[in-house]
Amino acid sequence: xxxxxxxxxxxxxxxxxxxxxxxxxxxxxxxxxxxxxxxxxxxxxxxxxxxxxxxxxxxxxxxxxxxxxxxxxxxxxxxxxxxxxxxxxxxxxxxxxxxxxxxxxxxxxxxxxxxxxxxxxxxxxxxxxxxxxxxxxxxxxxxxxxxxxxxxxxxxxxxxxxxxxxxxxxxxxxxxxxxxxxxxxxxxxxxxxxxxxxxxxxxxxxxxxxxxxxxxxxxxxxxxxxxxxxxxxxxxxxxxxxxxxxxxxxxxxxxxxxxxxxxxxxxxxxxxxxxxxxxxxxxxxxxxxxxxxxxxxxxxxxxxxxxxxxxxxxxxxxxxxxxxxxxxxxxxxxxxxxxxxxxxxxxxxxxxxxxxxxxxxxxxxxxxxxxxxxxxxxxxxxxxxxxxxxxxxxxxxxxxxxxxxxxxxxxxxxxxxxxxxxxxxxxxxxxxxxxxxxxxxxxxxxxxxxxxxxxxxxxxxxxxxxxxxxxxxxxxxxxxxxxxxxxxxxxxxx
Numbered sequence: 001x002x003x004x005x006x007x008x009x010x011x012x013x014x015x016x017x018x019x020x021x022x023x024x025x026x027x028x029x030x031x032x033x034x035x036x037x038x039x040x041x042x043x044x045x046x047x048x049x050x051x052x053x054x055x056x057x058x059x060x061x062x063x064x065x066x067x068x069x070x071x072x073x074x075x076x077x078x079x080x081x082x083x084x085x086x087x088x089x090x091x092x093x094x095x096x097x098x099x100x101x102x103x104x105x106x107x108x109x110x111x112x113x114x115x116x117x118x119x120x121x122x123x124x125x126x127x128x129x130x131x132x133x134x135x136x137x138x139x140x141x142x143x144x145x146x147x148x149x150x151x152x153x154x155x156x157x158x159x160x161x162x163x164x165x166x167x168x169x170x171x172x173x174x175x176x177x178x179x180x181x182x183x184x185x186x187x188x189x190x191x192x193x194x195x196x197x198x199x200x201x202x203x204x205x206x207x208x209x210x211x212x213x214x215x216x217x218x219x220x221x222x223x224x225x226x227x228x229x230x231x232x233x234x235x236x237x238x239x240x241x242x243x244x245x246x247x248x249x250x251x252x253x254x255x256x257x258x259x260x261x262x263x264x265x266x267x268x269x270x271x272x273x274x275x276x277x278x279x280x281x282x283x284x285x286x287x288x289x290x291x292x293x294x295x296x297x298x299x300x301x302x303x304x305x306x307x308x309x310x311x312x313x314x315x316x317x318x319x320x321x322x323x324x325x326x327x328x329x330x331x332x333x334x335x336x337x338x339x340x341x342x343x344x345x346x347x348x349x350x351x352x353x354x355x356x357x358x359x360x361x362x363x364x365x366x367x368x369x370x371x372x373x374x375x376x377x378x379x380x381x382x383x384x385x386x387x388x389x390x391x392x393x394x395x396x397x398x399x400x401x402x403x404x405x406x407x408x409x410x411x412x413x414x415x416x417x418x419x420x421x422x423x424x425x426x427x428x429x430x431x432x433x434x435x436x437x438x439x440x441x442x443x444x445x446x447x448x449x450x451x452x453x454x455x456x457x458x459x460x461x462x463x464x465x466x467x468x469x470x471x472x473x474x475x476x477x478x479x480x481x482x483x484x485x486x487x488x489x490x491x492x493x494x
Contacts (some may be wrong), residue, residue: 010228010290011290011292011293012230012235012236012237012240012259012277012279012290012293013237013277013278013279013293013294013295014235014236014237014293014295015277015295015296015300016237016259016261016275016276016277016295017052017055017056017057017058017256017276017277017278017294017295017296018036018038018050018058018275018276019272019275019351019352020272020273020275020349020350020351020352020467020468021272021273021274021275021349021350021466021467021468021469022038022048022273022274022275022276022349023038023039023084023201023242023258023273023274023275023276023465024038024039024083024084024085024132024182024242024258024274025037025038025242025244025256025257025258025276026038026084026085026086026087026184026244026256027055027087027244027246027256028087028088028089028094028246029089029246029247029248029249030089031249032053032249033051033052033053034051034052034053034055034246035049035050035051035087035089035094035115036049036050036051036052036058036087036256036276037049037050037064037085037087037096038085038276039082039083039084039085039098039465040063040065040081040082040317041078041079041080041081041082041083041464041465041466042073042076042077042078042079042080042081042102042319042320042466043081043317043318043319043320043466043469044065044071044073044317044318044320044321044322044323045063045065045066045067045071045317045322046063046064046065046066046070046071046081046082046100047063047064047065047082047085047096047098048060048062048063048315049061049062049063049064049087049115049116051115055246055248055254055256055278055294056278056294056295056296057296060314060315061115061116062115062116062117062314063117064085064096064098064110064112064115064117064119065082065098065108065110065119065122066117066119067322068322068325069121070108070110070119070121070122071100071103072100072102072103073102073320073321073322074102074103075102076102076320077102078319078377078378078464078466079377079463079464079465079466080101080102081100081101081102081320082098082099082100082101083098083099083100083101083131083132084098084099084131084132084181084182084242085097085098086098086132086133086134086135086184086244087115088135088136090135090137091137092113093111093112093113094111094112094113094114094115095109095110095111095135095159096109096110096111096112096119097109097125097133097134097135097145097159098133099130099131099132099133101131104129105126105128105129106124106125106126106127106128106129106162107124107125107128107133107145107147108122108123108124108125109122109123109125109135109159109162110122110123123159123160123161123162124162125145125157125162125164126162127163127164127168128145128147128149128153128155128164128168129149130147130148130149130150130153131147131148131149131181132147132148132181132182132183133145133146133147134146134147134183134184134185135157135159136185136186136187136215138187138214138215139187142156142215143156143157143158143159144156144157144185144215144216145157145159145164146171146183146185146194146215147183148180148181148182148183148196149168150170151170151172151173151174151180152170152171152172152173152174152180152183152194152196153168153169153170153171154168154169154170154171154215154216155167155168155169169216171194171216171217171219172194172196172210172217172219172221174196174198174208175198175208175210175221175222175225175226176198176225177198177199177200177204177206177208177226178198178199178200178204179197179198179199179200179201180196180197180198181196181197181198181242182196182197182241182242182243183195183196184196184243184244184245185215186245187215188283191211191212191213191286192211192212192213192214192215192217193209193210193211193245193288194209194210194211194212194217194219195207195208195209195243195244195245195288196208196209196210197241197242197243198226198241199226199229199231199241201239201241201242201258201274201465202239203231203238203239204231205229205230205231205239205240205241205242206225206226206228206229206231206240206241207226207227207228207229207240207241207242207243207257208221208222208225208226208227209221209222209225209227209287209288210222211286211287222287224287224289227287227288227289227290228240228241228243228255228257228279228290229241230259236261237259237260237261237277238259238260238261238262238270239258239259239260239270239274240257240258240259240277241257241258241259242257242258243255243256243257244256244257245281245288252280252281253280253281253282253283253288254278254279254280254281254294255278255279255280255281255288255290256276256277256278257276257277257278257279258274258275258276258277259274259275259277260272260273260274260275260459261275261353262433263353263432263433263434264422264431264432264433264434264454264455265424265426265427265428265429265430265431265432266429267460268433269432269433269454269455269458269459269460269461270433270458270459270460270467271350271353271376271419271433271434271454271457271458271459271467271468272349272350272351272353272467272468273349273459273465273466273467273468274465274467275467277293277295278293278294278295279291279292279293279294280292280293280294299490300490301490302352302487302488302489302490303351303352303486303487303488304485304486304487304488305348305485305486306483306484306485306486307334307481307483307484309329310329312327312346313348315348315349316346316347316348316471317346317347317348317469318344318345318346319344319345319346319378319469320342321339321344321346323346326338326339326344326346326474327346327472330480332482333361333362333480333481333482334472334480334481334484335478335479335480335481336370336472336473336474336478336479336481337474337477337478338369338370338474338475338476338477338478338479343378343473343474343475344473344474344475345373345375345378345469345471345472345473346471346472347373347469347470347471347472348469348470348471348486349467349468349469350374350419350467350468350469350470351488352488352489353419353421353433353434353489354419354420354421354434354488354489355418355419355470355486355487355488355489356416356417356418356486356487356489357372357374357416357417357418357470357484357485357486357487358372358414358415358416358441358483358484358485359371359372359384359414359415359472359481359483359484359485360412360413360414360415360481360482360483360484361386361415361472361479361480361481361482362386362479362480362482363386363387363388363477363478363479363480364388364480365477365478366477367476367477368387368474368476368477368478368479369385369386369387369474369475369476369477369479370385370386370472370473370474370475370476370477370478370479371383371384371385371386371391371415371472371473371479372384372415372416372417372470372471372472372473372484373417373470373471373472373473374417374419374436374457374468374469374470375457375468375469375470375473376457376458376459376462376464376466376467376468376469377462377464377466378396379396379397379398379399379462380396380397380398380456380457380461380462381395381396381457381473382394382395382396382404382417382436382438382452382457383396383417383438383473384415384416384417384438384439384440384449385473385475386409386415386479389408389409389410389411390406390407390408390409391406391407391408391409391415391440391449392405392406392449393405393406393438393449393450395450395452395456397456397461403450404438404449404450404451404452405438405448405449405450406449407440407447407449409440410442410443413440413441413442413443414440414441414442414483415438415439415440415441416437416438416439416440416441416446417436417437417438417470418436418437418438418439419434419435419436419437419454420434420435420437421434421435422434422435422453422454423435430453432453432454432455432456432458433454433455433458434454435451435452435453435454436451436452436453436454436457437450437451438450438451470486471484472484
């Protein structure tokens with residue numbers, strides 16, 4: 001570690017390395033490959049896993065909780081389910097610890113030799129309540145479980161059985177901010193560092209660090225805390241925190257962390273959820289310090305995704321349900337079945353600020369209702385809702401449900417849900433983060449049925465910890481989906 005490098009002005013990245021709803025990132029490295037996991041909340045499969053050679057370009061390789069025996073979803077509510085994980089590599093295996101707050105109390109530990117799976121059945125740590133667990137091993141092989149529960153709490157753990165081998169002890173209360181959480185422990189040049197988030201995962205979010213002689217401290221707070229925050233700045237990325245450090249193959253260090261990109265006039269709104277960003281880390285006087293941004297370079301070229309005929313794309317998830325339990329492939333379509341008394345949703349994350357999604361679908365059985373939907377949760381959504389040969393544009397904002405427009409749906413016509421830049425004047429309180437439009441594409445071109453200010457599908461309005469997803473919904477009976485395409489726009493997507 002260097003003690004001669006002068007401090008630098010904090011410069012945060014403006015572009016995420018994982019766009020859209022990918023919060024609470026955790027990272028480790030094996031050889032020259034990095035592996036990253038994120039929280040997934042009520043969506044299944046849970047805990048997406050990615051790999052990269054440069055910390056910038058990430059490939060989805062699977063999910064740590066990819067089957068019902070690992071992930072209980074009974075009665076899961078929006079922003080329930082799986083909270084922040086920690087991913088580590090130790091003794092030839094990958095270890096992941098997380099919390100399913102809808103199946104508690106306690107934490108879950110799963111292991112794999114390859115992040116692509118298979119991952120083990122979970123070991124339950126029932127005696128440790130709270131959230132945001134971390135695993136770290138001392139040189140003698142002792143495993144420490146550290147988590148958030150009214151401060152940062154720690155106990156020695158047998159990770160193979162889930163048994164705590166001692167009474168939990170509070171080891172640090174943070175650097176003065178509220179909601180001290182997301183602890184991560186690192187041993188660097190013989191010193192132990194404890195990195196936490198505090199200030200709440202909103203405008204006050206920050207990362208703080210302490211150091212001590214052992215995994216249990218006693219910990220000395222960095223006098224320069226917080227080491228990472230955007231609060232009170234004009235940074236494009238805000239609400240920054242929940243960081244995790246990783247050493248690169250050349251011996252230098254980097255960090256991944258979450259943040260949001262707001263849009264619209266005051267007070268502004270974020271709709272994509274908490275995203276993953278990255279930065280270099282320098283060591284100054286024995287403390288980690290944010291360095292240069294790590295982010296994509298060059299123009300964003302956008303992206304297109306279609307549904308195939310053999311398998312769903314790997315990034316498709318279900319809200320409170322595994323997609324395979326409600327979606328099946330028939331001869332010429334994917335068939336989505338509604339669950340009793342529930343609107344069943346499967347889809348993908350919105351990862352671009354502007355996008356167009358289209359679907360050709362039919363709901364011909366008596367009483368069948370379904371369609372194409374953009375949502376942040378079931379009660380904050382815009383749907384192109386199809387019944388028989390008819391389509392309605394339906395907006396849901398909390399308890400309010402409004403039909404924005406409706407029309408006949410010709411055979412073979414596609415329904416459309418689009419997020420486009422707001423048309424309101426720049427200096428106007430009517431300028432939201434975007435405009436959500438529902439339309440029909442038929443033989444005579446596109447006909448718009450209605451639109452909604454995108455602020456009503458934002459975290460600031462809906463609450464919670466997730467972001468927007470776009471996909472398929474069934475409210476009653478079965479809906480046949482003959483085609484689906486998502487096209488994220490270039491340019492403004494970054």
